[in-house]
Amino acid sequence: MAYRDEFEQSGKGASEKSASEPLADRQPAWAPATERGAPALDAAARGRTKSRKKLIAAAVLLSALAFGGYEGFHWWTQGRFMVSTDDAYVQADITILSAKISGYVSSVAVANNQSVKTGDLIAKIDDGDYRFALQSAKDKLATQESAIERIGRQIEAGRASVTQSEAQIAAAEAEFERARSDYARQQQLARSDYTSRASLENAKATRDRAEANVKSAQAALAAAKANVEVLAAQQNEARRVAAELQTAVAKAERDLSFAEIRAPVDGVIGNKAVEVGTFVQPGTRLAALVPLTSVHVDANFKETQIASLKVGQKVKIEVDAFPDADIVGTVESVSPASGAVFSLLPPENATGNFTKIVQRVPVRVAVSPEVAQQGLLRPGLSVVVDVDTRTSAEPQKTASAKH
Numbered sequence: 001m002a003y004r005d006e007f008e009q010s011g012k013g014a015s016e017k018s019a020s021e022p023l024a025d026r027q028p029a030w031a032p033a034t035e036r037g038a039p040a041l042d043a044a045a046r047g048r049t050k051s052r053k054k055l056i057a058a059a060v061l062l063s064a065l066a067f068g069g070y071e072g073f074h075w076w077t078q079g080r081f082m083v084s085t086d087d088a089y090v091q092a093d094i095t096i097l098s099a100k101i102s103g104y105v106s107s108v109a110v111a112n113n114q115s116v117k118t119g120d121l122i123a124k125i126d127d128g129d130y131r132f133a134l135q136s137a138k139d140k141l142a143t144q145e146s147a148i149e150r151i152g153r154q155i156e157a158g159r160a161s162v163t164q165s166e167a168q169i170a171a172a173e174a175e176f177e178r179a180r181s182d183y184a185r186q187q188q189l190a191r192s193d194y195t196s197r198a199s200l201e202n203a204k205a206t207r208d209r210a211e212a213n214v215k216s217a218q219a220a221l222a223a224a225k226a227n228v229e230v231l232a233a234q235q236n237e238a239r240r241v242a243a244e245l246q247t248a249v250a251k252a253e254r255d256l257s258f259a260e261i262r263a264p265v266d267g268v269i270g271n272k273a274v275e276v277g278t279f280v281q282p283g284t285r286l287a288a289l290v291p292l293t294s295v296h297v298d299a300n301f302k303e304t305q306i307a308s309l310k311v312g313q314k315v316k317i318e319v320d321a322f323p324d325a326d327i328v329g330t331v332e333s334v335s336p337a338s339g340a341v342f343s344l345l346p347p348e349n350a351t352g353n354f355t356k357i358v359q360r361v362p363v364r365v366a367v368s369p370e371v372a373q374q375g376l377l378r379p380g381l382s383v384v385v386d387v388d389t390r391t392s393a394e395p396q397k398t399a400s401a402k403h
Contacts, residue, residue, distance in 0.1 A: 083308055083387045087360065088299035090319075090381040095265060095289040097122055099280040100258040101130070112272050116263040116289070123274055123286055127259035134252035141245040148242060151235040158228035165221035172217040176210035183207040267291040295377045296367060297329060299385045300339060300360040309334060314391040315365045318384040322376050331387060332366040 103125040110122050186203040267289040274286040297317060301309065309331060317327040338359040340347055365385060367377065 083301065083305050083389055084385065085299055085301050085305070086382070086384045087301075088297055088365075088383045088385045090295055090377045090379050090383060091298045092290055092292065092295045092379040094379065095267070095291070097261055097263075097286045097289055098282075099125065099261065099284045099286060100282055101125060101255055102281045103127070103129070103259070103279070105274055105276055105278045105280060108272075108274060108276055110269045110272070110287070112269060114269045115267070116269060117266050118263055120263045122261045122263055122269070124261070125259045125280065127256055130252065130256040130259055134249065134256050137245065137249040137252045141242060141249055144238060144242040144245050148235055148238045151231055151238055155228055155231040155235060158224060158231050161224040162221060162228060165217060165224045169214065169217035169221055172210065172213040176207070176214050179203070179207035179210035261286060263289060265289065265291050266293060290379060292375055292378070293369065293372045295372050295379065296332065297365040297377075297383055297385060299363045299365055299383075301363055303338065303359045303361055306334065306361050306363070308389040309363060309387060310389075312391070314388045316386040316388070317365065317367070318386075319376065320382045320384070321378075325376055327367065327371055327376070329365040329367045329371075329385075332364045335362040335364075337361075 105123055106126045107124045108122075109120070109124070110116060116122070183200075183203040183206070186200045190197065190200045270288045270290050272287040274280065274284075280286070297315075299315075311331050311333060313331045315329040315331060317329050319325055319327065338361050340359055371377070
């Protein structure tokens with residue numbers, strides 16, 4: 001009986017305890033001890049999870065604040081001084097190689113993407129006709145030079161005739177003086193009747209003939225001198241014709257030289273459009289020569305950005321094709337007008353409805369020869385430029401000029 005009463009009391013106590021506990025936390029009496037302690041363990045785990053979440057949230061917040069502070073500091077110290085644009089491309093002063101004369105291409109000495117030096121042969125045009133033209137011009141010049149030499153000899157003969165005529169004048173004048181003196185004596189003798197009338201008439205005729213001979217010699221001298229002057233004029237004319245023929249020879253030689261198309265500058269051949277056997281005319285495009293050592297960047301900045309741009313400012317260049325390349329350039333010049341002004345059909349804002357569009361102004365950025373020699377910058381590549389407005393070479397130039 002005592003055992004029964006003790007069992008009923010223990011059962012009654014357990015029932016009262018079970019009634020006082022929440023329904024969710026009640027465990028059957030037959031459940032294992034580990035399951036009966038699970039609610040306490042779950043509460044501790046939930047506490048630890050909440051603590052972990054708080055720590056993660058605090059870490060994220062601190063990271064965000066640190067990143068924001070870093071970005072803000074970077075903007076304050078550097079970012080606000082940088083003017084950037086991604087509307088920028090690598091450019092170069094590309095030389096278009098064209099034919100100057102007509103003819104069939106006899107040989108092509110280069111291929112696409114081949115590097116060439118100044119004076120290297122690019123292509124050759126059949127020069128047979130131009131060699132014949134040169135030889136013909138030289139032959140005409142030689143003939144004209146022979147004519148000039150012949151006229152020179154004639155001038156020498158004419159001058160000799162002048163000398164001869166001068167001598168004949170002297171002889172005729174001497175004869176005239178003798179005949180005039182003889183006639184004067186005959187006149188005196190005739191007054192004294194010491195001579196016959198026939199002798200007087202013969203002396204008079206001799207004097208008149210001598211005077212006529214003087215005039216004839218003088219006329220011959222004038223003719224000889226005129227002949228020399230005519231020959232000199234002919235020689236001068238022949239020399240002018242020779243000069244024209246010499247120009248024709250020079251032109252023929254120049255045309256012959258154009259049969260060989262050579263590289264005017266160092267560069268790389270691209271867009272080759274000629275092959276052996278092609279008939280070309282003056283102006284026919286043969287190839288493009290890209291001087292990679294003189295590349296530059298044309299950056300198109302918004303009109304709201306150019307106020308702080310100055311010549312000489314340092315520029316950071318990021319090439320899309322080479323993101324790891326660290327390239328620094330310099331602002332070389334700013335275009336005198338926006339790109340729309342130089343377009344084929346510039347906008348006429350005075351007609352029709354007007355919609356304001358932000359214009360872009362081309363700015364040329366120069367790179368150092370060392371960077372250009374690397375060959376990383378190829379015309380047409382897209383780049384991003386960042387201009388540091390804190391730097392400028394103009395004050396340095398002004399200071400050096402003052403010193």
